[in-house]
Structures are given as structure tokens and as C-alpha cells.
Amino acid sequence: MKYLHRILKLKKGSHIRVHFDQPTKILLLGDFQYKNYKEHRTYEYRGGELEKSPQRFVIPNDGLWHVVVERGGYFHPKNIVANVEVEN
Secondary structure, eight states: OEEEEEEEEEOTTOEEEEEESSOEEEEEEEHHHHHHHHTTOOOOOEEEEEOSSOEEEEOOSSEEEEEEEEEEOSSSOOOOOEEEEEEO
């Protein structure tokens, strides 16, 4: 799996906005859940298959958060442009 990845240190209640140029799967993962994702284990996330940009997420807990924008299969990844912004 190919993906775009951004790590953010955020506080509970913070908001992020993810912009993307085509439908894709976007995952908001805590630090432990991201490790499970990378190791192909069961993981919990917020987000999913999304078509409309931008998407807004509220951070549920203080800590490191990983925003993953999936690009598709390893041999035929999509050329996706994505941006993550933290709202004040």
C-alpha cells in the first residue's frame, strides 16, 4: 500500500482539515494504531473512504496523531495531492 503521511502533535479538541484532489481513503490514527496499521494488524481509525474535500476532524485526545491518505495499491498508486492544516 502506498500512502501519504503526516505526524502532528495535537491537543484534545483541536481541529484539522484535510484537503485532497480526488476520492480516497483518509485515516486519522493515534500513535499506537498507526504502528498496527504499518504492521498490517487490526487498527482503529477515524475517517474512511471520502469523496468531498476538505474533510474536518476533531482530535479526541492529546498526543501524536497520524494522518494517512491512501494512494492505492503498491504497483498502481494514484497520483493524489493532499494537504493537512491545523485550525486554531
